[in-house]
Amino acid sequence: MLVIVAIFVLFPVYYMITLSLRSQSSLWSKATLLPVDSNLENYRAAFANTDFKRALLNSVIVCGTATAIAVLFSVMAAYSLTILKFKGRDTLGRIIIIAFLTPGALLFIPLAVIMANIGLSNSLQGLILVYLSFMVPLGTYLLIGFFRSLPAELEEAARIDGASRMQALWMVLLPLVAPGLVSVAIITFTGAYNELLYSLVINISPEMRTVPVAILNLSVADEVPWGRTMAFSSIAALPVMALYFAGQRFVVEGLQTGSVKG
Amino acid sequence: MATKSLAPAKSKAAKKRDGIFAPTSLFGYFMMLPAMSVLFFFFAYPLSFEVWTSLTDKTLGNDAKFIGLDNYASLLTDPDFTTAARNSVVYVTFVQAGKFILGLGIAILLHQKLVARGFWRAVVLVPYAMPGFVAFMVWKLIYNPDVGALNIFLMQIGLIDSPIAFLGERTWAMPSVIFATIWRGFPFWAIMFLAALQAVPKELYEAAAVDGANAWHRFKNISLPGIRPVILIVFMLSTINTINSFEAIWLTTAGGPSDATVILPVFAYKGLAAFQIGESAAAALSLVPVAMIFTIFILNRLKKD
Numbered sequence: 001m002l003v004i005v006a007i008f009v010l011f012p013v014y015y016m017i018t019l020s021l022r023s024q025s026s027l028w029s030k031a032t033l034l035p036v037d038s039n040l041e042n043y044r045a046a047f048a049n050t051d052f053k054r055a056l057l058n059s060v061i062v063c064g065t066a067t068a069i070a071v072l073f074s075v076m077a078a079y080s081l082t083i084l085k086f087k088g089r090d091t092l093g094r095i096i097i098i099a100f101l102t103p104g105a106l107l108f109i110p111l112a113v114i115m116a117n118i119g120l121s122n123s124l125q126g127l128i129l130v131y132l133s134f135m136v137p138l139g140t141y142l143l144i145g146f147f148r149s150l151p152a153e154l155e156e157a158a159r160i161d162g163a164s165r166m167q168a169l170w171m172v173l174l175p176l177v178a179p180g181l182v183s184v185a186i187i188t189f190t191g192a193y194n195e196l197l198y199s200l201v202i203n204i205s206p207e208m209r210t211v212p213v214a215i216l217n218l219s220v221a222d223e224v225p226w227g228r229t230m231a232f233s234s235i236a237a238l239p240v241m242a243l244y245f246a247g248q249r250f251v252v253e254g255l256q257t258g259s260v261k262g
Numbered sequence: 263m264a265t266k267s268l269a270p271a272k273s274k275a276a277k278k279r280d281g282i283f284a285p286t287s288l289f290g291y292f293m294m295l296p297a298m299s300v301l302f303f304f305f306a307y308p309l310s311f312e313v314w315t316s317l318t319d320k321t322l323g324n325d326a327k328f329i330g331l332d333n334y335a336s337l338l339t340d341p342d343f344t345t346a347a348r349n350s351v352v353y354v355t356f357v358q359a360g361k362f363i364l365g366l367g368i369a370i371l372l373h374q375k376l377v378a379r380g381f382w383r384a385v386v387l388v389p390y391a392m393p394g395f396v397a398f399m400v401w402k403l404i405y406n407p408d409v410g411a412l413n414i415f416l417m418q419i420g421l422i423d424s425p426i427a428f429l430g431e432r433t434w435a436m437p438s439v440i441f442a443t444i445w446r447g448f449p450f451w452a453i454m455f456l457a458a459l460q461a462v463p464k465e466l467y468e469a470a471a472v473d474g475a476n477a478w479h480r481f482k483n484i485s486l487p488g489i490r491p492v493i494l495i496v497f498m499l500s501t502i503n504t505i506n507s508f509e510a511i512w513l514t515t516a517g518g519p520s521d522a523t524v525i526l527p528v529f530a531y532k533g534l535a536a537f538q539i540g541e542s543a544a545a546a547l548s549l550v551p552v553a554m555i556f557t558i559f560i561l562n563r564l565k566k567d
Contacts, residue, residue, distance in 0.1 A: 103505055229399060
């Protein structure tokens with residue numbers, strides 16, 4: 001039973017990698033699922049492709065910057081919504097959750113028009129700002145779960161010992177929610193890295209493309225250069241998957257905190 | 263806070279001091295400010311802008327003229343829109359049913375006494391860890407009639423004589439896309455269900471076993487009620503995501519063949535690409551009622567906890 005599950009789950013990854021090692025002519029002449037004619041030609045082509053390297057760099061800049069900002073803003077908001085007491089707190093919390101639950105397909109049209117109007121289409125800054133619109137609610141929502149799981153007296157105890165609110169947050173609370181920070185960083189980073197729709201409508205010019213759009217653009221009309229596409233895809237996917245599995249413990253904890261503990 | 267506990271005896275002035283202007287309040291708002299600014303400029307404002315646009319005849323380059331609900335009226339009579347709406351319902355229903363069955367099945371499998379459960383859990387997570395745009399390109403390849411693994415496999419075992427264009431034929435396109443979407447999305451369900459199953463107290467199973475309940479009864483009367491809250495919330499979160507799955511369609515079939523797999527986000531995107539901005543905005547906003555039902559449900563659920 002488990003073997004069937006493993007084949008079902010892993011076969012596409014296997015096929016991606018074996019095809020990435022084959023030339024187009026080998027694909028057409030030999031219909032086989034086995035790894036034959038393996039060579040690194042497609043990878044060489046990928047690393048010689050300036051558009052693709054540019055797209056990788058763009059993705060890293062956009063997602064890295066947006067993740068750093070999103071984690072900071074989310075920590076501030078989640079801390080405020082769980083530890084501090086103020087008027088309208090529940091309403092603000094609800095607004096965060098509504099934003100978290102709003103499908104991106106709802107917002108891409110006005111965002112594309114607005115970014116064009118303020119001259120931020122076709123720019124990495126523009127894409128970072130747009131990505132924050134889903135990363136901040138997601139990060140805040142996940143971190144609320146982590147902050148809630150801390151004992152309520154902790155902050156008060158630190159304050160009684162003479163710490164200011166900022167000191168209590170920085171020295172007592174943050175180290176305890178550190179797994180949450182890792183989890184939110186990985187989940188928001190991969191979320192942004194995988195994003196296609198916003199990137200497609202906001203960054204149209206080739207030099208501002210992110211990885212998903214660059215890979216989509218390898219195909220000309222309906223002709224897909226499969227070996228090359230799979231090599232580019234492997235390069236795009238494997239580091240992110242490695243990151244995901246390196247932080248798997250945190251990711252799973254984050255997903256569970258967000259959806260199970262509520 | 264010390265002042266808080268004295269609440270009943272507080273004077274009006276003291277109340278005011280502890281209201282919005284109390285030090286903790288100011289700090290609270292200060293900490294919320296960055297997140298709320300993001301949401302104002304990139305969520306609330308675009309959303310209201312979209313509502314306004316949907317009431318105009320805006321296309322590229324023209325000044326938007328107010329036309330009331332005309333866009334919505336013309337959508338309802340547009341056969342392409344009704345096709346997209348119907349496809350969305352079919353797509354989401356089957357994808358969610360598939361993820362549920364597969365997710366629950368695999369969670370139960372992993373919940374058995376198992377060597378190296380951590381390893382197997384990691385294996386199950388693979389599709390979820392794979393970037394969506396890569397996953398759907400790979401599925402497009404697997405379905406390809408010339409070099410695709412599925413055709414090669416089916417011909418080798420002799421089930422078919424000539425290759426099938428799984429994404430190019432009306433009968434196959436939707437089921438194929440649904441299957442690929444299930445593959446990519448089921449791990450979230452499996453991992454959540456597994457965690458929930460492991461949280462059900464073992465004593466309940468032992469007691470039931472003593473009472474002579476068989477496996478099916480133990481599952482129906484203990485496991486299922488135990489994980490029901492998780493099923494509900496996972497179902498809600500995942501459904502919102504699935505309604506939104508633009509890339510799953512765009513990267514595999516781009517909505518084809520002849521609109522057989524166009525779902526609402528793809529319809530709206532094509533409208534925008536054709537610069538029918540007002541009308542596409544109306545199409546995108548047609549997702550609001552559905553999104554609202556799910557949102558209200560989740561908000562109520564979270565309030566209960």
